[in-house]
Amino acid sequence: DNIILEIDHSMEELKELAYTAGATTVAMVVQNKEKVDNTFYVGKGKLEELRIIIQNSKANLVICNDELSSIQLKVMETYLGVKIIDRTSLILDIFARHAKTKEGKLQVELAQLRYRLPRLLGLGKVLSRTGGGIGTRGPGEKKLETDRRAIYKEINILENRIKSMKKIREQQKSKRKKNQVPIISLVGYTNAGKSTLFNLLTDSTVLSENKLFATLDATTRKFKDSDQEILLSDTVGFIDKLPHDLVKAFESTLEGVVESDLLLHVIDSSNENFLKQIQLVDEVLRSLKADHKKVMYIFNKVDKKCENFEEKYSTIRGIKAMISAKYEIGISELLGLIQKQIYGERLVKQISIPYEDMSI
Ligand code: GDP
Incomplete structure (x- = not known):
């Protein structure tokens, strides 16, 4: 039925x-139970099943499709003897590697610290009751308190840095408005190739003659008052069922999307679920109220299209481009299309201004 699906x-x-994070899955185990076990996460029988799978496959990591408490994490780790992580820390790990701008990186760091904080608490007692093996004892209360304070301090520093970056961003925003510098945002499901394309389009050696793009990184880029400049911003956070904490954490990176003149929706053509991924990204855009923005669908990784690609591709309506960011295929066509979208519209705008003036 629906739930199973x-x-x-x-x-x-x-x-x-x-x-995406670099792990190979050897087994997927599903527990059919109404309630999550507060201590073990899964039932005892399931835990034993897992232990045997791990023993036979020599797996060295278990990823749980939930957010786990510190107790559940530690107890499972002790029982299974391998590293346990949950969905949130897996996603944080991926974001940490994929965040490109300074602000994005700081936001991931902040989210990681916030995630760690409640998981520092009170482990020692629980573990000693389970008879704990070597290296499983939690730190003493004093150590915990010091750790906790250090994390709070670090969180505070990060929050302040992000805040001041936001201020700079606001200032730049009004400057950009004045200078009419167009902004383009890359959106797309994780692993679609956004960063690769981002790097390619902002790499001055590749596009030295046609340096259209500058990155939206608040601290490093310089403003050039030129009509040929377009700002390109990178976004993290497009993933199905993003844990609630993380939605909040990445809100401000996604804010840029709302201010964009054009969205480049990057799609992984090699993934047979790319239609579903397009849908998920569209849902995020809707929730950001950015679904009315002009969008270009960029089908990336055309060097290894999935089965029945053409059939699926033809169901997507709108402006489409086929590229390979990695092998630099179709890039000049893409740039042409982008220019047409941005400057084509601008010309129309410029012409319409004197007309409006005359009509007053
Ligand atoms: P992001 O999560 O959307 O930023 O994706 P990345 O830019 O990090 O790319 C994810 C993976 O796809 C990386 O391993 C890239 O090397 C790979 N990749 C990106 N573009 C292409 C492409 O055109 N063809 C192929 N085969 N791989 C690509």
Whole structure:
């Protein structure tokens, strides 16, 4: 029924996320239980099943498709003898590697610290009751307190840095408005190739003659009052069922999307679920109220299109481009299309201004 389908989909996605993070999945285990076990997360029998799978496959990591408490994490780790992580820390790991701008990186760091904080608490007692093996004892209360304070301090510093970056961003925003510098945002499901394309388009050696793009990184880029300049911003955070904390954490990176003149929706043509991924990204855009923006669908990784690609591709309506960011295929055509979108519209705007003036 529906619930099972949902679990299937969610587990499939977890597998793909794990792959993105560099792990190979050897087994997927689903627990059919109404309630999550507060201590063990899964039931005892399931835990034993997992232990045997781990023993046979020599797996060295278990990823749980939930957010786990510190107790559940530690108890499972002790029982299974391998590293346990949950969905949130897996996603944080992926974001940490994919965040490109300074602000994005700081936001991931902040989210990681916030995630760690409640997981520092009170481990020692619980573990000693389970008979804890070597290296499983939690730190003493004093050590915990010091750790906690250090994290709070670090969080505070990060928050302040992000705040001042936001201020700079606001200032730049009004400057950009004045100078009419167009902004383009890359959106797209994780692993679609946004960063690769971002790097390619902002790499001055590749595009030295046609340096259209500057990055939106608040601290490093310089403003050039030129009509040929377009700002390109990178976004993190497009993933199905993004844990609630993380939605909040990445809100401001996604804010840029709303201010954009054009969205480049990057799609992984090699993934047979790319239509579903397009849908998910569109949902995020809707929730940001950015679904009315002008969008270009960029089908990336055309060097390894999935099966039945053409059939699926033809169901997408709108402006489309086929490229390979990695192998630099179709890039000049893409730039042409982007220019047409941006400057074509601008010319129309410029012409319409005197007309309006005359009509007053
Ligand atoms: P992001 O999560 O959307 O920023 O994706 P990345 O830019 O990090 O790319 C994810 C993976 O896809 C990386 O391993 C890239 O090397 C790979 N990739 C990007 N573009 C292409 C492409 O055109 N063809 C192929 N085969 N791989 C690509």
